Amino acid sequence: MTNSTDRPDSPPASPALTRLAAIDLGSNSFHLLVANEVGGRLQVVARRGEKVQLAAGLDPAGYLDEAAMTRAMECLARFAPFVSDIAPGHLRVVGTNALRDAENSQTLIDRAEALLGCRVEIIAGREEARLIYLGAAHALAENGRRLIVDIGGGSTEFIIGERFEPLALESLQLGCVTYTRRFFADGAITEKAFRRAELAARSELANILRPYQALGWDDPVGASGTIKAAAAVIAAAGDAPEGVITRHGLERLRRRLLQCKHVDKLDLTGLKADRARVFPAGVAILTAIFAAFGLDAMRYADGALREGVLHDMVGRNSPEDARLKTLEMLERRYAVDLRQARHVAASTTALLAQVRDAWALDDDQARFLAWAARLHEIGQAVSHSQFHRHGAYLLENSDLAGFSRLEQRRLAFLVRAHRRKFPLKEWRALPATERVTLGRLARLLRLAVLLNHARPEQPPAVPHLSVRDEALHLRLDAAEDPLLLQTDLEQEAAYQDAAGFTLTFA
Numbered sequence: 001m002t003n004s005t006d007r008p009d010s011p012p013a014s015p016a017l018t019r020l021a022a023i024d025l026g027s028n029s030f031h032l033l034v035a036n037e038v039g040g041r042l043q044v045v046a047r048r049g050e051k052v053q054l055a056a057g058l059d060p061a062g063y064l065d066e067a068a069m070t071r072a073m074e075c076l077a078r079f080a081p082f083v084s085d086i087a088p089g090h091l092r093v094v095g096t097n098a099l100r101d102a103e104n105s106q107t108l109i110d111r112a113e114a115l116l117g118c119r120v121e122i123i124a125g126r127e128e129a130r131l132i133y134l135g136a137a138h139a140l141a142e143n144g145r146r147l148i149v150d151i152g153g154g155s156t157e158f159i160i161g162e163r164f165e166p167l168a169l170e171s172l173q174l175g176c177v178t179y180t181r182r183f184f185a186d187g188a189i190t191e192k193a194f195r196r197a198e199l200a201a202r203s204e205l206a207n208i209l210r211p212y213q214a215l216g217w218d219d220p221v222g223a224s225g226t227i228k229a230a231a232a233v234i235a236a237a238g239d240a241p242e243g244v245i246t247r248h249g250l251e252r253l254r255r256r257l258l259q260c261k262h263v264d265k266l267d268l269t270g271l272k273a274d275r276a277r278v279f280p281a282g283v284a285i286l287t288a289i290f291a292a293f294g295l296d297a298m299r300y301a302d303g304a305l306r307e308g309v310l311h312d313m314v315g316r317n318s319p320e321d322a323r324l325k326t327l328e329m330l331e332r333r334y335a336v337d338l339r340q341a342r343h344v345a346a347s348t349t350a351l352l353a354q355v356r357d358a359w360a361l362d363d364d365q366a367r368f369l370a371w372a373a374r375l376h377e378i379g380q381a382v383s384h385s386q387f388h389r390h391g392a393y394l395l396e397n398s399d400l401a402g403f404s405r406l407e408q409r410r411l412a413f414l415v416r417a418h419r420r421k422f423p424l425k426e427w428r429a430l431p432a433t434e435r436v437t438l439g440r441l442a443r444l445l446r447l448a449v450l451l452n453h454a455r456p457e458q459p460p461a462v463p464h465l466s467v468r469d470e471a472l473h474l475r476l477d478a479a480e481d482p483l484l485l486q487t488d489l490e491q492e493a494a495y496q497d498a499a500g501f502t503l504t505f506a
Helices: 066-083 097-101 105-118 125-139 176-183 189-216 225-236 248-258 274-293 305-315 322-333 340-358 363-375 387-397 403-415 424-428 432-451 482-498
Strands: 017-025 029-038 042-051 091-095 120-122 143-152 156-162 164-174 219-222 244-246 297-300 464-468 470-475 502-505
Touching: 017 066, 017 305, 029 297, 029 387, 042 066, 042 305, 066 105, 066 156, 066 482, 091 097, 091 305, 097 125, 097 225, 105 120, 105 305, 105 387, 120 403, 125 143, 125 156, 125 164, 125 305, 143 225, 143 274, 156 189, 164 482, 176 189, 189 274, 219 225, 225 248, 225 274, 225 502, 244 248, 244 363, 248 274, 274 340, 322 363, 340 432, 340 464, 363 403, 363 432, 363 482, 403 424, 403 432, 424 432, 432 470, 482 502
Parallel strands: 017 091, 091 120, 143 219, 219 297, 470 502
Antiparallel strands: 017 029, 029 042, 143 156, 156 164, 244 297, 464 470
């Protein structure tokens, strides 16, 4: 029996609760997921999904038509009330294959950002695969090596991983919406259409088959609407247990689709009406995957991109941030001079602190400035000549885990702008919402690089920096080598003047 003196005076405090939300702008469907994060675990509050078929609105020239944009905005308007009270930084909206491919994706992004009041990020295919794996891995309790497959509207992601670590990531250009347009456009379900779709998918899969088979896996898992629908139809027919797709069940499903002859005549128990149009193409892709990888069965896991986005958000801006691992990988791969990079990063931090309030710079912007400082010399691995251009190219065109396309573009611009003439053409090509801030950050990085021009053993003292509107003024009292710095600053002032900025020093 416990004495009253052994009892605490008050119950232990509940873990802090944070509400997070993710919106996935997929090529076939848009999805919303709202959850409370408590002690590192997610408790789902709201889940919504709608078939928007964005990829169906891409014309032959690669432009989204107005009808597709209207469907997208109407869906987001229905999602908006669910995220209106989400704190800044706790909502992520990510776009996938259709927005990656669309020539006019920025038009839809601008409209969506105005409606939702937050940034819309387009993510690369391999980053999409990484987030899908993260979502699926959290939904699976078992250990072991897994093959995760997610058939989307415009692309299909393939991941091999163990626990929460992906070992191989690929995103291939095959999806149920794009294959519907390509092979089942008239709605007819024929053996010829099926075979053509399957052979096209097998051709795409040939690029990854050998390395994936070399890695191997114990557990094939599907994590998409197509696979969920196929499993439901197969189970309803009694051809496999619930949530499992077998080779036999898939072959029977293919025959049943051919017997229907047209999508308008599909009447399969377990298949939702809004998926019928793209279902034959999805089954053709799935059949090709089973054949190529020699699968006998695949189970469905209820966890994919949107869940992965939320789990990734929980780790963001912490030691678990995937972007930090990517920075370290880049430093190793391109043999960065770590001492010089960290000295420049320290100088950017000291300079930014002096103008942060006047220029209203936030923690996220400070973070990207420090990261650009760490990576500003990676282009030297290609060539010392024009290494700022080489570094920018590497950052903008590499697959960088954890980074969206816009985030890669930020880093690339800052590295491109850190020396020589200010790159006005690239600066003016930035999204209007990014231009002023990235111009300011680039000017701070340029000064930090100049302060460390002599590659000192210890971080140099940072002069006093003041700002009035866009004009910067340096007081050189703290400079260790004022003559060398003054020479560099004279050239830098001329570069900035040519770009329409003002830099003075005394």
